[in-house]
Amino acid sequence: MILLGLDLFEPYHFAFFRNGVLVATIAGALCGVLGVFVVLRGMSYIGHGLSHAVFGGAAASAVMGLNYFVGAGVWGVWSGVLIGRIARRRIIGADAAIGVVTTASFALGLALLNRYGQAKKSIEAVLFGSVLGVKTSDIIAVTVVTVVVVIIVVMAYRKMVFATFDPDVAEVTGVQVQWVEALLMVMLSLTILVTMRVIGTLLISALLVIPASVSRMTTNSIARMLWVSPAVGAASGFIGMNMAYHLDTSVSATIILVAAAMFAVVYGATGVRGRVRISALHHV
Amino acid sequence: MTKLVECRHLTCAYGNAVVVKDVDLAITSGEFVGVVGPSGSGKTTLLKAILKSIAPTHGHIDHSPGLRLAYVPQVETVDWNFPVTVTEVVVMTQSQGRWWPRITNAERSATEQMLERLGLGGLGNRHIRELSGGQQQRVFIARALFHQPDLLVLDEPTSGVDVRTRHDLMHLLADLNEGGMSILLTTHDLNGLAAHLPRLVCLNTTVIADGAPNEVLTPAVLEQTYGAPMEVLIHGGMPVVLEHGADEISRRLSRRSAS
Numbered sequence: 001m002i003l004l005g006l007d008l009f010e011p012y013h014f015a016f017f018r019n020g021v022l023v024a025t026i027a028g029a030l031c032g033v034l035g036v037f038v039v040l041r042g043m044s045y046i047g048h049g050l051s052h053a054v055f056g057g058a059a060a061s062a063v064m065g066l067n068y069f070v071g072a073g074v075w076g077v078w079s080g081v082l083i084g085r086i087a088r089r090r091i092i093g094a095d096a097a098i099g100v101v102t103t104a105s106f107a108l109g110l111a112l113l114n115r116y117g118q119a120k121k122s123i124e125a126v127l128f129g130s131v132l133g134v135k136t137s138d139i140i141a142v143t144v145v146t147v148v149v150v151i152i153v154v155m156a157y158r159k160m161v162f163a164t165f166d167p168d169v170a171e172v173t174g175v176q177v178q179w180v181e182a183l184l185m186v187m188l189s190l191t192i193l194v195t196m197r198v199i200g201t202l203l204i205s206a207l208l209v210i211p212a213s214v215s216r217m218t219t220n221s222i223a224r225m226l227w228v229s230p231a232v233g234a235a236s237g238f239i240g241m242n243m244a245y246h247l248d249t250s251v252s253a254t255i256i257l258v259a260a261a262m263f264a265v266v267y268g269a270t271g272v273r274g275r276v277r278i279s280a281l282h283h284v
Numbered sequence: 285m286t287k288l289v290e291c292r293h294l295t296c297a298y299g300n301a302v303v304v305k306d307v308d309l310a311i312t313s314g315e316f317v318g319v320v321g322p323s324g325s326g327k328t329t330l331l332k333a334i335l336k337s338i339a340p341t342h343g344h345i346d347h348s349p350g351l352r353l354a355y356v357p358q359v360e361t362v363d364w365n366f367p368v369t370v371t372e373v374v375v376m377t378q379s380q381g382r383w384w385p386r387i388t389n390a391e392r393s394a395t396e397q398m399l400e401r402l403g404l405g406g407l408g409n410r411h412i413r414e415l416s417g418g419q420q421q422r423v424f425i426a427r428a429l430f431h432q433p434d435l436l437v438l439d440e441p442t443s444g445v446d447v448r449t450r451h452d453l454m455h456l457l458a459d460l461n462e463g464g465m466s467i468l469l470t471t472h473d474l475n476g477l478a479a480h481l482p483r484l485v486c487l488n489t490t491v492i493a494d495g496a497p498n499e500v501l502t503p504a505v506l507e508q509t510y511g512a513p514m515e516v517l518i519h520g521g522m523p524v525v526l527e528h529g530a531d532e533i534s535r536r537l538s539r540r541s542a543s
């Protein structure tokens with residue numbers, strides 16, 4: 001198909017691009033699903049912190065010659081559960097402590113890559129993501145995590161909603177809120193782990209927040225948000241990837257810009273009603 | 285009569301600040317108990333300890349085996365912007381052994397019956413923010429009742445509602461209690477609510493008095509509970525609490541407007 005002198009199918013001749021589109025689209029949907037819970041819990045700073053922590057783990061595992069998914073995965077899940085527990089106890093200054101520790105992990109990752117890594121290229125790839133680096137193992141990883149997350153969210157839907165809306169009452173009514181929260185943190189860590197190679201560390205928290213905020217403006221029902229948000233995420237991933245090829249821009253930046261453009265359109269279209277709905281989202 | 289809940293030497297603290305101290309309290313099946321005290325006296329903390337949602341620093345809380353509890357939080361603590369409808373809130377408690385989240389037809393009709401019973405008929409698809417204060421309060425009572433509790437626990441159920449709503453709410457709670465449900469609530473509304481209950485616990489960090497309203501609503505107990513002198517009149521056999529010196533304030537203010 002030719003549009004404005006561009007052959008829209010041209011990049012699909014390349015295997016790397018086909019893989020990249022697939023991963024970006026699935027990653028957008030995955031971030032969209034979990035983003036709903038991240039946004040409604042006012043946890044976006046945790047998504048931000050967690051991606052920085054995972055970066056440290058990724059760098060350390062690269063330097064030690066460990067497999068990325070093993071090294072960064074263990075570190076990411078461990079720090080995710082720990083961060084979740086600290087945040088849950090609502091200790092004064094917990095946000096600051098989480099910020100300091102995850103930033104330190106990020107800084108340590110940078111320093112390790114400077115000292116022992118293969119120079120700038122790999123750092124840039126982890127910070128901003130890279131399509132060229134997408135391997136079959138990435139496609140498998142993001143697909144497996146997406147399937148697992150969807151199954152868990154469907155099966156534990158009411159518990160997750162209850163624990164998000166009203167944790168004290170959920171606890172009293174027999175929901176194991178601690179486990180629900182730990183599960184959410186594990187899913188979040190795994191999501192960041194498998195999407196980071198395409199989206200990069202720096203912009204992943206935006207992909208968790210923007211599609212969910214767009215969906216919140218369109219509806220007053222969490223059930224509907226859980227359909228709209230992954231659709232917006234997937235569309236951002238797909239469109240962003242294609243545009244990045246033609247405009248020769250950074251993939252992650254383009255994906256986020258597409259998501260931000262959808263936000264702007266919906267913000268304008270839903271008017272005051274949409275604005276009231278997202279005004280209640282904390283920390284977005 | 286079985287004891288549903290028993291606290292022995294219960295002490296709770298946030299960090300170093302002890303807010304509930306050495307409380308002994310038992311609630312037996314069929315009772316209707318009100319906890320009264322000024323704001324900050326530890327009422328909510330006591331409820332949360334009884335519900336085992338916070339751990340005591342000393343003492344014990346025992347629940348009778350298999351006790352089903354339901355909690356109606358203070359409306360001020362609810363996130364009214366959360367994207368859920370009335371029906372979604374009511375069915376939230378039904379989460380055991382479910383593989384598909386959709387609300388079943390059976391649940392939908394049970395919810396409609398419950399909403400009807402609480403005077404919320406036809407409001408099932410409303411977003412929770414699109415309700416009046418009294419309706420919001422009743423949605424959370426509906427959710428609690430949907431869980432079929434033995435003991436219903438409510439935190440300040442009449443705070444911020446008008447006289448008529450308070451009246452309806454008390455009739456609802458009285459009906460439930462007559463139907464065999466045990467109820468524990470907190471309030472700072474002495475005349476509107478507490479004086480009508482069969483048993484009151486006056487709390488100010490520790491239990492100052494525990495008994496029927498005409499036993500515990502005395503100037504001595506109230507002064508110890510509220511830290512301010514109060515007067516008690518008996519009206520139709522029921523105690524009515526008056527703030528000491530209220531007439532003095534009105535005299536001063538009317539003198540100002542006269543001059």
Ligand SMILES: Nc1ncnc2c1ncn2[C@@H]1O[C@H](COP(=O)(O)OP(=O)(O)O)[C@@H](O)[C@H]1O
Nearest residue numbers: 298301303321322323324325326327328329330
């Ligand atoms: N989560 C908390 N952390 C620290 N202090 C708290 C917390 N919750 C309540 N408090 C303090 O404990 C005291 C008792 O509070 P609360 O049980 O809410 O009293 P009440 O419900 O009677 O108003 C108050 O001084 C309050 O500031």
Ligand SMILES: [Mg+2]
Nearest residue numbers: 327328358439
């Ligand atoms: Mg309170």
